[in-house]
Amino acid sequence: MTVPARPGLDVLSPYVPGEAKIPGIDNPIRLASNENSMGCSPKAVDAFLSLSRQLHRYPDPSATRLRETISDRFKLHLKRIVCGAGSDELIELLAQAYAGPGDEIIYSQYGFMKYGITAVAVGAKPVPVPEKDFKTQITEILAAITPRTRIVFLANPNNPTGSLLTLDEILTLHRGLPSRVLLVLDAAYADYVDDKTYDPGYFLAEDKENVVVLRTFSKIYGLAALRIGWAYAHESIIDILNRIRGPFTLSAPSQAAACAALGDRQHVQKSFQHNRQWLRWVTQHIQQLRYHVLPSAGNFVMVHFSQSMKPSHRKQGTQLAQDVKSFLNQQGIIVRPLDPYGLPDCLRITIGTAQEMETVVRKFQDYQSRHQHLRQSVG
Ligand SMILES: Cc1ncc(COP(=O)(O)O)c(C=O)c1O
Known part of the structure; x- marks a missing residue:
C-alpha cells in the first residue's frame, strides 16, 4: 500500500x-x-573558483560576509537580512512559517507560479485574485482578505506579465491589510526596472512588522545556477526564518560568488x-x-x-x-x-x-x- x-x-x-x-x-x-x-560578473566566477580547494568545509550557516555585503550595498540593517537557496526557498520558508491547513494565501491571478504551489504544499488554500488587463488589482486583493488570510505574495515587477505596481498601490494595499497578514514583495526583477519612482519596498519592511522584501541573485547578477536569494524584514520575521531554515542550504562558493557579484557594479x-x-x-x-x-x-x-x-x-x-x-x-x-x-x-x-x-x-x-x-x- x-x-x-x-x-x-x-x-x-x-x-x-x-x-x-x-x-x-x-x-x-x-x-x-x-x-x-x-552571464555573471567574471569576479563572481573567480570568487567561486577560489573555493574549489575548500569543498570539504561546511559553509558559514549565517552567510555573514554575504549579509554584510548586502547590508553595505543597499544600506540595510544586517540583522534584518536572511539568505536562502534562491528566493524560491525563502518563499517556501515564509509559507511554512506563517500558513498551514485552513489558512489562505493570496496572490495575483497571473502572479509567479511558485506562490500557488507553495500554498498547497503547506496545506493552505491558494487564492488567486483576478487581474484586469494583465495587472494586479489592489482593490480586488483587499476584497479577497478573510479571517483566514495569512500571506499576500506579490511579485513587483510581476513574472510573467512584466507589470509593475506603483508605490502608491503598494501603500494602499498595505494600509488595507490587517496587521496579522504578511505582505511579501518579491522584487526578483527590481534591478531591471527603468522607472525612477519604483521602490522595492525596503523602507516598508523597515517600518512595518508584516512586510518582507525578497531579492535574488538569479536574474541581473546572472547566478541562477548557484541558488542565492535573500529576504529583508522585521527582526521578528527573520528570527522565525532562522529557526526553521536549514543551516547549510547556501553553499560556500555561492556565498563567495554573490559577494563578488555585488561588488561589480x-x-x-x-x-x-x-x-x-x-x-x-x-x-x-x-x-x-x-x-x-x-x-x-x-x-x-x-x-x-x-x-x-x-x-x-x-x-x-x-x-x-x-x-x-x-x-x-x-x-x-x-x-x-x-x-x-x-x-x-x-x-x-x-x-x-x-x-x-x-x-x-x-x-x-x-x-x-x-x-x-x-x-x-x-x-
Ligand atoms: C518573481 C520571481 N520570484 C522568484 C523567483 C525565483 O528565483 P530564485 O532563482 O531566486 O529562486 C523567480 C524566478 O524566475 C521569479 O520570477
Missing part, C-alpha cells in the same frame, strides 16, 4: 520550468527562464543598459508585426496572441501561440509557453544577447510572411 501524502499533494501540478533543450538541436537559443544573457550597469535597449527594441519590432506585446519592467516580454479576451479569440490566440512556439523551436529558439499560468494564448520571451534578439525578431517576421503566404494561397 502506498503511504498517503497530505491531502491535495497528489493532485498538485508541479512547477513547470523553462525548457533548456530541443531534441536534435545543439546549443539552442534559450529565452525561457529570464536568465541574464550576459559595472557588470550590473552593463546588464541593465543592455536590457533597457533590447527590451524596447524587441517590443517595438514584435509590435510592428501586429502582435500584442505587454509593457514589461523586467528582462522579458509577454506576447499575447489573442485579439481580445473573448473565448473565440482566445481559442485562435492559443492556436497561434502554439504554432509560433513550434516554429521558433524548429528554428532552434526556446521561449516560454504560459499554459500553466492559464495563459495558453501567450508566450514569454527573455531578453537575450543582441544577436539572439535579432534572430528571434527575424524568425517572427519569417513566421508571419510564411503564414500570410499560406492564407493568401488558401484564400
